[in-house]
Amino acid sequence: MIPNPDFENATSADHRMSLLAKYAGRLGFEVVDIAGFLDSVDEQSKSQIAVLADVQSSATDVMTANGAVRDALTTVTSITDQTLNRVEGSVGFVRESGQKSQHVASWVKDLSERMERVASSLSAVEADNTNIADIARQVNILAINAKIEAARAGDSGRGFGVVAEAINELSRKTARAAAGIEENIATLSEWVGRLREEATGVSTDASHVISSASETDLALTEIAQGVRKTHDATRIMVTEADKVRDAVARFQPAFDQIGKAANATAEGIHVAHERVDKLINTSETIFQTTVALGGASEDLVFINKVQEAASRISALFADGINSGRISRSDLFDQSYVELANTNPQQYMARFTAFTDEVLPAVQEPMLEFNPKVVFCAALDPNGYLPTHNVKFSAPQGHDPAWNAANSRNRRIFSDRVGLKAGRNTEPFLLQVYRRDMGAGKFMMMKDLSAPIFVDGNHWGGLRLGYTF
Known part of the structure; x- marks a missing residue:
């Protein structure tokens, strides 16, 4: 099991494990930053390849x-x-x-x-x-x-x-x-x-x-x-x-040679990106293992907090089933109905109304315990996030960009970080990712999640996002 001490009093932890956890965290930060850079390069290379393809096609048309x-x-x-x-x-x-x-x-x-x-x-x-x-x-x-x-x-x-x-x-x-x-x-x-x-x-x-x-x-x-x-x-x-x-x-x-070179470069970038993704997984595994073996980390206070909150949600869900407020089949339903006239697309599930009732009592206080915390929200294994924090649950307007930043409830987040958080069954999962702030700017953030079980069945995970 993962130790649950306050970080300030964790002087008994093995110093080498603590250093390993610290370096694993730094490694994760750097690798994710590199992965983000490779994402940008990959997108640019795809764009360049598309442009070259258009140019080649245009040259053929010209001929x-x-x-x-x-x-x-x-x-x-x-x-x-x-x-x-x-x-x-x-x-x-x-x-x-x-x-x-x-x-x-x-x-x-x-x-x-x-x-x-x-x-x-x-x-x-x-x-x-x-x-x-x-x-x-x-x-x-x-x-x-x-x-x-x-x-x-x-x-x-x-x-x-x-x-x-x-x-x-x-x-x-x-x-x-x-x-x-x-x-x-x-x-x-x-x-x-x-x-x-x-x-x-x-x-x-x-x-x-x-x-x-x-x-x-x-x-x-x-x-x-x-x-x-x-x-x-x-x-x-x-x-x-x-x-x-x-x-x-x-x-x-x-142009043909340039196209071949660009394709080869893009393929190399894609392979490098896949290897970096594996390296991210490795760094996350190293960090989790070192913490589980007793390594102290500044993230322990967040780990303990998110695990406690996930346990409370598990209990609330179980009570809902036992009291008849929601059926087990509805709570584990994975069919999503599109909400009309929403951009980005929002969805309703058979359990959305129930989570709107019970989750705010757990998720909202999580925003107050540390100033680094940005959000706290539960999602299922498919990345569906039914109930977000109040500040991220505004009704959608006419601007899709504003909606993407302020209307994040009832959304499906099928990115790597979101899916891993919803599918993780280990005691916790700490991920590092670049949050898109718009206008080409990104913020490095930590995404900490703990699994939610209901009577031994995995429902999803509780995500806690906070800054470095």
């Missing part, structure tokens, strides 16, 4: 995307090659067609001008023919008058009458010919007028063709220049994509 881009650019370059050839061919064809169109347009414009001159000539001919017709009418009148005068002259005017008749006949023929000419000139003038109107319209279109041909030639030239620039740009992009591919290909192996 894949760059390959796709390069393939697309190669296709675009090929298409622009073909387009450029076609556009340049089209420019030459359109330019040649434009030149021919300009020649045709020029001929049409010249034809329009010639039609104008023909129309003018026809107008002049028509005027001359009108004059001829007028002269013929006048000659006809003169011939008629001459025939009248010849008739009056009798036989002496008969020869003159014949001449007058011949002149009259000639004037009639001349009039008929002028009338025919006039009709033909009118028809021809109508045709020429129509041709002139059509030629004027065609001439306008020809002028537009000449203007459009120049604009089309300019536009196609600009298109060809644009396609040529696009073609040149895609060739440059293909070259740059090749550079990216080569660069990624160069640093990919380096």
